[in-house]
Amino acid sequence: MNDGLVAVTAKGAARWRAGHPWIYRSDVADEPGDQAGIARVTDRKGKYLGRALYSPKSEIRLRLLTTDDVKIDRSWWRSRIAAAAAARAGIDASAWRVVHGEGDGLPSLVIDRYGPYAVAQLLSAGVEAVREDIAAAIQEVLQPDGILLRNDAAVRRHEGLPLEVTLFSGSVPETIEVTEGGVKYLAAPWQGQKTGGFLDQRENRVMLAARARPGGRAADFFAYHGSFTLHLARVAGSVLAVDSSAEALARGAKNATLNGFGNVTWKEANVFDLLRELEARGEEFDTIALDPPAFAKTRASVDRALAGYKEINLRAMRCLAPGGVLFTCSCSYHVHRGDFEAMLVEAAQDSGTRVEVLRFTGQPSDHPEVLSIPETGYLKGALLRRV
Numbered sequence: 410m411n412d413g414l415v416a417v418t419a420k421g422a423a424r425w426r427a428g429h430p431w432i433y434r435s436d437v438a439d440e441p442g443d444q445a446g447i448a449r450v451t452d453r454k455g456k457y458l459g460r461a462l463y464s465p466k467s468e469i470r471l472r473l474l475t476t477d478d479v480k481i482d483r484s485w486w487r488s489r490i491a492a493a494a495a496a497r498a499g500i501d502a503s504a505w506r507v508v509h510g511e512g513d514g515l516p517s518l519v520i521d522r523y524g525p526y527a528v529a530q531l532l533s534a535g536v537e538a539v540r541e542d543i544a545a546a547i548q549e550v551l552q553p554d555g556i557l558l559r560n561d562a563a564v565r566r567h568e569g570l571p572l573e574v575t576l577f578s579g580s581v582p583e584t585i586e587v588t589e590g591g592v593k594y595l596a597a598p599w600q601g602q603k604t605g606g607f608l609d610q611r612e613n614r615v616m617l618a619a620r621a622r623p624g625g626r627a628a629d630f631f632a633y634h635g636s637f638t639l640h641l642a643r644v645a646g647s648v649l650a651v652d653s654s655a656e657a658l659a660r661g662a663k664n665a666t667l668n669g670f671g672n673v674t675w676k677e678a679n680v681f682d683l684l685r686e687l688e689a690r691g692e693e694f695d696t697i698a699l700d701p702p703a704f705a706k707t708r709a710s711v712d713r714a715l716a717g718y719k720e721i722n723l724r725a726m727r728c729l730a731p732g733g734v735l736f737t738c739s740c741s742y743h744v745h746r747g748d749f750e751a752m753l754v755e756a757a758q759d760s761g762t763r764v765e766v767l768r769f770t771g772q773p774s775d776h777p778e779v780l781s782i783p784e785t786g787y788l789k790g791a792l793l794r795r796v
Contacts, residue, residue, distance in 0.1 A: 412480075413441035415448040415463060415471060422452050425459065428781030430473035430516050432461070437470045445534035447474070447481045462516060462535025466569035472516035472535060481539075486546035489515055494550055497775050501615075502589040504596060505775045506608050507551065512777035512785040520547060521604040523585045523596050527553040528604040529577075531560055534568040544577050555579030559604050574599060586667070590615040592639040594664040607636055609740070609788050610700065612773040614640045617698060617736040620767070620792065621645055625695030625733075630680045630725070635661030635673070637698035637736075642670040645696060651676045651683055681717075684724035693730040705741035714741055715752050722756040726764055729795040734767070738790030746771075746789045753791055767792040 421436030438453050440463075448463035450471060460481050461471040474481055493513045497505055508520040510532070517533035527547050531537045537560075544556055556577040565572055584595040589611055598605035618640035621627060627645035629638040634657055638650040642665065650673055652658050658675045665673045676683070680701070699721060704714035722737055729735050739749050750769070757764040770790040772778055778786035 412447060412449045412460075413444065413463060415440050415450050415461070416453050416455075417450060417458070417471070418453065421471075422458055425473055425476070428779070430461075430511055430514075430782065431469050432471040432473075434468050434470045440465065440470065444538075446538040447535070462533055464534040464568050467534060467567055469533070469567075472511075472533060474514075474516070483542040483545050486539075486542050487549050489513075490520065490546050491550045493520075500775060502587070502611055504585075504587040504589065504606060504608055505611070507775075509776045509785065511782050512779055518543065519604070520551075521608060522551060522553075523587060523598060523605060525554040526557065526579075526581045526585060526598065527551050527555070528557045528559055528581070528598045530562055530604065531558060532562055532564050532568070534570055537568070537570055540577075548578065553579065555581040557581040557598050559598070590618070590640065591643060593667050594634065594636060594639055595660065595667065597634075597660070602633070607633070609772055609776050610636060610738075611775075613736060613738070613770055613790055616768075616770070616792065617641070617696065617734070618644055620696070620734045620736075622695035622733070626693070626730075627696040627698075628694045628728075629698040629700075630684070630721070631699070631701045632661055632675075633657045633700075635664050635675075637700060638673055639664055639668060639670065641696060641698065642668070642673055646672060648673045649676060649694075650674065651678050651680055653677065653679055680721060681724075684721060684728065688724050688727045692728060693733070694728055695730050695733045697725050697729060697733070697735045699725050699735065699737040701739070703741040704739070705743040708743050711741075711743050711748070714739075714744055715748060718744070718749070719752050719756045719759075722753060723760045726757060726760040726762045726793075726795065729762070731795055733795050735764075735793045735795070736790060737793065738770070738788060740788050742784070742787040744789075749789050750791070753793070763796050765794045765796045767794055 416439040418436045421432040443465045459476040504523045519530040558575040561572045596606040621644040624646040627641040628649040632650035632652045772788045
């Protein structure tokens with residue numbers, strides 16, 4: 410469907426005027442049917458409001474693309490993707506996010522660049538319906554050797570879409586060597602987390618390495634493929650990399666070998682249990698990275714998640730050597746920044762340590778967070794020092 414007509418309530422129109430691109434099913438007054446695509450949206454009186462992605466099976470019925478009265482075609486997608494790509498000029502890495510969905514005014518569309526390859530996620534029925542135009546625009550703007558569609562995100566189920574990983578054009582290898590701030594690692598676009606790597610921690614990894622104690626002892630808890638580990642290994646005398654997945658650690662070890670690092674110990678363990686053991690033995694580290702997975706998948710799980718975050722942060726603070734630096738974070742969208750910071754205060758108080766805030770952090774520049782669209786922001790972090 411292209412330019413099907415949808416009428417929305419005053420409440421739905423007000424949401425757009427307030428800067429949020431979503432209109433829910435309950436605020437749609439009249440809709441064209443069950444064919445997804447691009448819709449021309451008006452109020453109940455027929456006044457034009459904008460053009461939007463239309464998802465007939467989703468609670469989020471409409472996602473605003475533009476308030477201009479223009480045709481949404483391949484050239485429109487090309488110009489918007491080109492503008493997003495131009496805003497990323499100067500990034501010191503060979504992998505970065507080109508389009509961050511709503512953060513770039515292209516809701517439910519994610520495009521990541523891994524060297525000469527592009528990996529995209531089409532997360533709504535609306536963008537799925539125009540995938541040919543989007544893929545062609547990606548090809549024209551980025552000129553990749555291959556385009557992989559990582560359409561296996563669970564959110565697609567809410568859109569009535571299948572979960573799949575599809576090669577759209579060219580070829581994309583199982584692993585891609587990425588350079589970032591002086592280190593190299595292997596991204597896994599076909600099977601890795603997200604689109605193949607955690608691009609949203611790029612700036613935080615570089616920041617922590619710059620603060621790490623040269624020749625000191627470092628630890629990376631929830632190490633996964635060792636992205637923080639690699640940056641720490643450039644500076645520290647030794648790094649303990651801990652994760653519960655043997656497969657993830659094996660890939661991390663390959664990344665360390667790729668960089669010629671022989672100062673990393675890879676340990677398969679439950680981080681909660683190991684932190685308690687390390688504390689009980691009186692072990693200390695000069696630099697700690699604490700990058701857990703999202704503990705809160707829903708609003709209902711926030712309290713339990715905060716308890717988990719407090720536990721690991723309290724233990725990490727006690728394992729931090731005087732003058733040592735801890736980078737800690739949460740990627741749980743449902744854990745708000747204020748709640749995260751309050752949790753850190755409680756952890757510091759209960760740990761019996763004096764902790765100084767060096768910096769609060771968030772997402773990198775290629776993952777823009779829009780104030781009127783809270784869904785664009787999920788990553789919050791803190792760089793702390795024990796004094």
